[in-house]
Amino acid sequence: MNSKTIAVAMSGGVDSSTVAAMLRAEGHSVIGLTMQLWNQRRLAGREGMPESVQGRCCSLDDVYDARRVAQHLGIPYYVVNHEERFEQDVVRPFVEEYLSGRTPIPCSLCNNHLKFDQLLIVAQQIGAEQVATGHYARVEYDSARGRWLLMRPADLAKDQTYFLFGLTQEQLCRTIFPLGGMTKPEVRELARKHGLALAEKPDSQEICFVPGGDYKRFIDAYLADQGEALPDTAGELVTTNGEVIGEHPGIHNFTVGQRKGLGVATGSPLYVIQINGADKQVVVGGEEHLYSRTLRARRVNLIAVDELREPMRVTVKIRHRHEPAPAVIEKSGDDEILVTFDQPQRAVTPGQAAVFYDGNIVVGGGWIS
């Protein structure tokens, strides 16, 4: 087999550790890289944040785990620091999106700006031809189209293509996803076979820089750390008819579709229908108002095609845990795509991504505006 030099993005979890073990066993020259993205101690001790985060020197427990795997496999391993870029391209936009009434997906930004950009550059600089990650997705070259395709993995329950829609052809051609054909139980089994001590380590679910998943407290702590005051985004709670029924403490406390914590009691259940960042209004209404047939996606990235010349029948995913829904997509402006669903979809949320699929092939995606 053809032996290559491959950099593996190692997070200290089972998936990327197994990737490193697999590629090593296949005879490749493997280099382990961990991106140090966020100093967990930075906000430690601030209100609502953990008192202290267990750590060694400047690193996290996950770095320790990744390093132990690399030592076990006998591969060179390095930590590369991208905290500055991560804060600029992921954390800051995350906070700003919430403060302007949208619900961001930091993982996609991290993939676009860090993992498949900065890390890919470092990998090339240190002599690696490709970068491998533990994502559940597949990448293949389609010679008929002359394009690299991103596809859903064998284990659809673990599908991470939703977070990868921003990858360009240049990025895809240097990327491999060795777990694309495997299920999670198979990956754990393989990890055991390779003697990886972390084979039973639980999957991480939360946003890596938001301990405990409480993003509101994170925003408070982050702004306090920056010496910035939390902008006053308090305003009116209005119905879909424009009737003011109360006040709310700040738009960043709400997400489209949210039912709890609205602070008003009415006979029928109320949901957040829309958040108007400009006039700080939170629009609430009955569940029927949550459904919409269309959405506009901006800052579009197309993968399977170079351009959308005519309307195309696809299925569209509007959040990570969403069954792709049949729809037609068409170009509706410069860097904008109009999505028209066959059936109205519940809680189309600005700030999330709309990702278009042709069967298992990712056509592309954009940010819901």
Next chain:
Amino acid sequence: MMRRVYLDNNATTPVLPEVLETMRPYFGERFGNASSIHHHGQETRAAVEDARASVAALLGCRESEVVFTSGGTEGDNLAIAGLANSGDHVITSSVEHHAVIHACKHLEEAGCEVTFLPVDGQGLVAPEDVRRALRPNTKLISIMMANNETGVLQPVEEIGKIAAEADVFFHTDAVQAAGKVAIDVKRIGCDALSISGHKMHAPQGVGALYVRKGTHIRPLFYGGRHERSRRAGTENVPGIVALGKAAELALQAFERGEDKKMTALRDRLQQGIVSQVDEVGVNGNGAPRVPNTTNVYFDHIEGEALVIALDLKGLAVSTGAACSSGAIEPSHVLTAMGLRGDRARASIRFSLGKQNTAEDVDFALALVPETVARLRDLSPVYKKEAAGSKLGARS
């Protein structure tokens, strides 16, 4: 096997074969506790005191003024925490090793006032700044002898005079100076001076602190009366024996003029890099430096990536102070010297040891220019800046 060349001797040095041979019996047949009355204790006590004499000879002090420690960090902490009390004022610099900076920050929390003096573009503390910083309650000045990242030598003799005139304790962290330049505590005029074994070809885990006779120092540890009640704990005999041998070898090397050979080797490396690579410079080049160190910035690259790329080709260098993960901030030393953040992050430290040869330097010179070129070719920032400068040249 890939050839590997180690040019990171300011992080740690290999134990010299003679040093290893000298310490080896103390792991086995000569195992006694140096405080024991019997033959075994007497045997190791003699070895510890012989080593103390060798270290005293290296530093130009009395044997009774040498306290063995676990290394540089302990020596720095013992001197700083042991000489200053709550309410005292302490003067140090902004380019000290973290062992000193963090010990001083701890003093601040414990009720001391600390002045962190700036340095100039070459990394030097101005003695006049030290004098101006003196206050009626100043108790201690702690300024390093040689910087670990740049190798820059501070004017410790002048600072020693200022301290003596003001009747203030003077401690100097000489961890990166010991074995590289001659040390004479009388000439420096210091009251305390710390050294570390593993920076001078003895093993990790041993060091020494010179404490001037008559200076009362508060110990860090509670325990037995070892080291004249200045450092409790059974002596690390193999380590101490090794440090003694390394000190002896260092003195002999000065007599043979090996420090001049080291300077020539370092200059050859530095000249080779500067002449073969564009847009580089040497940090602290205008100041006196120890013979083994050169710290070079390579504009438009991330030092971190260069260190990794070189390591994968067999050359070990570093971006500065050793840390288990990527350094979070650009070097505090280079930043204090006024380097921009990107230039500080583009800086690499090359540090030679006694084991290095001219072939090692040639190996580095064959690798560094091509690797820097590769990194720059693949850097989006460099391409942008290069394009920008071309446009600039036309207009």
